Amino acid sequence: MTKLPSSIFNEVIGPVMTGPSSSHTAAPTRIGNLSGQLAGGTLSRVEITFETNGSFATTYRGQKSDQGLAAGLLGMLPQDSRLSDALSLVRDEGIDLKFLVKDFEAEHPNVVLLDIQDEKGGRVFVKALSTGGGRIELNEINGCPVYMAGDYHELVIMLSEHPAFSMEQLCSKVESKLAKGKVQVHGSSVSDNSQKGEKWRGVIVIHSRQRLSPECLEDVKQLCGSAELRQVAPVMPVLASARCEVPFTRAEEMLSWCVEHDNAPLWKAAVTYEAARGNVDESEVVTMMEYLAGKMEEAITTGLTGDFSMRGFLMPTASGLQHAVKERSFIPTGMLDAATVMAVAVMELNSSMGCVVAAPTAGSCGVLPAAVFSALDALGVPDDCRMEVAAKALLSAGLIGVFISEQSTFATEVCGCQAECGSAASMAAGALVNMAGGSAQAACDAAAVAMQNSLGLTCDPVAEQVEVPCIGRNVSAVSNAVTSANLAMHGFKGNLPFDDVICAMWEVGNSMSDTLRCTGKGGLCTTPSGVKIKEEVDRIRFAS
Numbered sequence: 001m002t003k004l005p006s007s008i009f010n011e012v013i014g015p016v017m018t019g020p021s022s023s024h025t026a027a028p029t030r031i032g033n034l035s036g037q038l039a040g041g042t043l044s045r046v047e048i049t050f051e052t053n054g055s056f057a058t059t060y061r062g063q064k065s066d067q068g069l070a071a072g073l074l075g076m077l078p079q080d081s082r083l084s085d086a087l088s089l090v091r092d093e094g095i096d097l098k099f100l101v102k103d104f105e106a107e108h109p110n111v112v113l114l115d116i117q118d119e120k121g122g123r124v125f126v127k128a129l130s131t132g133g134g135r136i137e138l139n140e141i142n143g144c145p146v147y148m149a150g151d152y153h154e155l156v157i158m159l160s161e162h163p164a165f166s167m168e169q170l171c172s173k174v175e176s177k178l179a180k181g182k183v184q185v186h187g188s189s190v191s192d193n194s195q196k197g198e199k200w201r202g203v204i205v206i207h208s209r210q211r212l213s214p215e216c217l218e219d220v221k222q223l224c225g226s227a228e229l230r231q232v233a234p235v236m237p238v239l240a241s242a243r244c245e246v247p248f249t250r251a252e253e254m255l256s257w258c259v260e261h262d263n264a265p266l267w268k269a270a271v272t273y274e275a276a277r278g279n280v281d282e283s284e285v286v287t288m289m290e291y292l293a294g295k296m297e298e299a300i301t302t303g304l305t306g307d308f309s310m311r312g313f314l315m316p317t318a319s320g321l322q323h324a325v326k327e328r329s330f331i332p333t334g335m336l337d338a339a340t341v342m343a344v345a346v347m348e349l350n351s352s353m354g355c356v357v358a359a360p361t362a363g364s365c366g367v368l369p370a371a372v373f374s375a376l377d378a379l380g381v382p383d384d385c386r387m388e389v390a391a392k393a394l395l396s397a398g399l400i401g402v403f404i405s406e407q408s409t410f411a412t413e414v415c416g417c418q419a420e421c422g423s424a425a426s427m428a429a430g431a432l433v434n435m436a437g438g439s440a441q442a443a444c445d446a447a448a449v450a451m452q453n454s455l456g457l458t459c460d461p462v463a464e465q466v467e468v469p470c471i472g473r474n475v476s477a478v479s480n481a482v483t484s485a486n487l488a489m490h491g492f493k494g495n496l497p498f499d500d501v502i503c504a505m506w507e508v509g510n511s512m513s514d515t516l517r518c519t520g521k522g523g524l525c526t527t528p529s530g531v532k533i534k535e536e537v538d539r540i541r542f543a544s
Contacts, residue, residue: 003149005246005406007238008274009288010151012401012410012427013359013368013394014237015134016295017078019350020311020466022358022365023110023411024056024063027130029083030150030235031112032072034138035126037232038156041118045096046073049113051106055413058520061541062464064311064353066099069112073097077235078134084353109413109517122228124158132411132419133360136235144191144203150235152186152207155220158228159201167192171204174220181216183208186242209239237288238278246276249406251444251498254399258440266430266440267392270399286391289398292357293390296346296369299356303345308352312465313537316352318345335378339478343370347471359394360401360410360423363459363466366474367424368397368431371481375435389435396434397427400447400498407499408506412459412518415509421470421477422454422505426498428481429488438489446488448498450480455508458516460523463534469524 006012017026036043048069050056060066068078071086074093082089090097104113110130117123127140138148141156148154155174163170167190175185188206212220212231221229247269248254254273258264264272275282302308306316321341324330330337343366350356350365359368372393381389404410404423412420429446433439438446454477462468488494496504515522524530 004240004244005249005277006402007277008270008395008398008402009238009278010236011133011135011360011405012398013289013292014357015078016292016355016357017134017362018080018083019353019356019362019365021063022134022362023130023132023413024059024065025068025083026078026134026358026362027110027136028065028068028112029072029076029078030134030136031114031128031130031138032069033075033077033235034072034136034148034150034232035114035116035124035128036073036075038124038126038141038230039116039118040122040124040228041120043073043093043095043116044119045117047098047100047115049100049102049104049115051111052101052103053514054106054111055109055518056112057101059464059518060099062537063466070097079355081355109514110411130411132409132414134358141203142193144193146189146191146203146205148205148232149240151238151240152234153209153211154232155206155208155212156230156232157204157206157224158230159203160228161226162201163225163227167202167204170224171206173223174204174206177219177223178206178208178212178216181213181219183210183212183216186240207240209241241279243279244277246273248273249402251403254403255441255444263439266396266399266434266443269440270395273399273402274395285395289391289394290387293387293394295355295357296359297373299346299349299354299365300342300369300373302354303349304341306348308349308354310348310351310467311353312351312467313463313533314348314351314467316348318348335374336479336482338377339370339374339482340475342374343367343474343478344471346370347466347474351465351467351471359397360404360427361412361420363412363417363470364420364424364474364477366471367421367477367481368394368428370474370478371428372431372435375432379435393431393435396443397431400427400430400443403498404502407502409509414517415505416457416512416517417459417473418451418454418457418505419509420459421473422451422457424474425450425454425477425480425484428478429484432481432485433489436485436489438485442488444498445493446485448496448501449487449492449494450484451498451501451505452494452496453480453484455505458512458523459518460516460525461518461520462524462530463537464520465537
């Protein structure tokens with residue numbers, strides 16, 4: 001199945017989630033959810049394996065991947081407030097859940113294997129990976145290659161013996177049966193495992209934008225004989241579509257489109273893009289983004305209270321910083337005073353496993369809300385249109401993020417923190433230019449400058465907690481965004497087009513040592529003080 005162009009809501013801004021990590025908490029929750037739906041009944045035992053040299057092996061406890069997977073297996077989604085208690089809830093359900101670290105061949109740092117057994121003794125084996133920012137892929141079911149991204153209603157047919165006709169013929173017959181039931185098929189895949197001598201002969205996956213009725217499912221069961229059927233519900237907010245034709249996927253293409261459409265602003269290009277990507281009305285796109293803007297504002301407000309306990313080794317400080325600003329004891333920096341406090345507030349809430357919006361990741365979730373909401377105040381935007389202005393700014397940021405997603409990655413495990421805080425700075429710079437009335441060209445120039453300023457940024461969180469240096473880097477990224485926006489709107493362009501800078505980020509990231517890409521094996525993590533902090537965090541964690 002061909003990978004679709006990135007969606008602003010699936011790949012860039014979102015999910016609304018329980019912290020602290022989009023790739024290590026939210027994505028595992030989605031993986032667990034999809035995998036659990038493949039089981040034939042109530043779960044009894046689950047064995048989850050991480051690859052020895054991958055990112056999960058050293059960070060799955062500190063970044064709550066274990067809790068995310070457990071939550072997903074219980075049917076939760078990333079925004080579920082019960083996620084922080086998921087391991088206890090799994091035990092209460094009588095599920096034997098084990099985590100292992102072993103050597104196996106893994107094509108990506110974030111691969112996870114799941115061996116799931118239900119109460120009747122049925123088993124299903126799943127191979128999946130987290131690709132950054134909460135995105136996921138299921139790559140194998142029972143040893144059969146598949147592609148599931150959680151953005152369709154999937155009918156999964158698992159065959160343990162040869163069908164009366166070829167698997168391709170069976171797939172065709174099932175699709176015909178679905179068509180008679182008025183179910184529109186948006187693609188399918190057939191994976192034949194019969195030559196390997198395995199129990200499972202093959203897997204058929206059929207994609208749709210609607211769930212099958214019980215009557216339709218029963219008709220398919222009659223056709224498939226002894227095969228096991230599963231209906232798997234999507235976990236992404238925007239469904240995929242076989243008829244997906246977006247107007248552009250590169251910044252250069254978008255800028256030409258804007259010129260052809262009466263010098264359309266960046267936010268308008270974003271609305272047009274996302275409506276085409278999701279096969280939805282443009283008004284629905286704006287409404288969805290206004291909802292996310294509201295969630296970001298809620299995260300700022302909650303983070304400023306400091307009424308929570310961070311799960312690492314720091315204490316909340318945002319309320320104290322806000323008091324310092326009010327008392328004018330901050331070195332004055334204009335809107336950056338408020339932006340600094342907001343970025344810290346959101347990131348501290350994220351560390352406490354509070355509710356945040358990944359933008360584009362949870363590790364950089366403080367940058368965009370801090371930039372946008374501090375700018376609303378600095379620009380004197382009236383209360384009755386704050387959400388509209390915020391939504392347009394976030395749509396602009398989302399489109400900048402699409403270009404990054406299409407040509408590089410948000411996965412710090414692949415390209416370091418430049419892919420997280422660097423991308424967030426670029427997105428925020430584009431948003432600020434839009435808010436200030438700048439052109440789409442100026443927004444792309446600002447995004448390019450911000451990313452140039454971030455190249456080579458490592459990912460080395462101390463004790464695997466999204467606290468140090470993550471909170472400080474969010475604050476720095478906001479400052480980067482503001483200054484880059486001002487430069488680009490008033491003549492400084494940085495000379496290099498945004499697409500070129502994105503490709504440079506990809507090249508730089510892939511040349512980094514894996515010790516500097518969220519493995520806890522280098523940089524600040526291995527300083528004497530970093531090691532000491534980790535030992536203390538581990539002592540407390542294992543004691544509890």
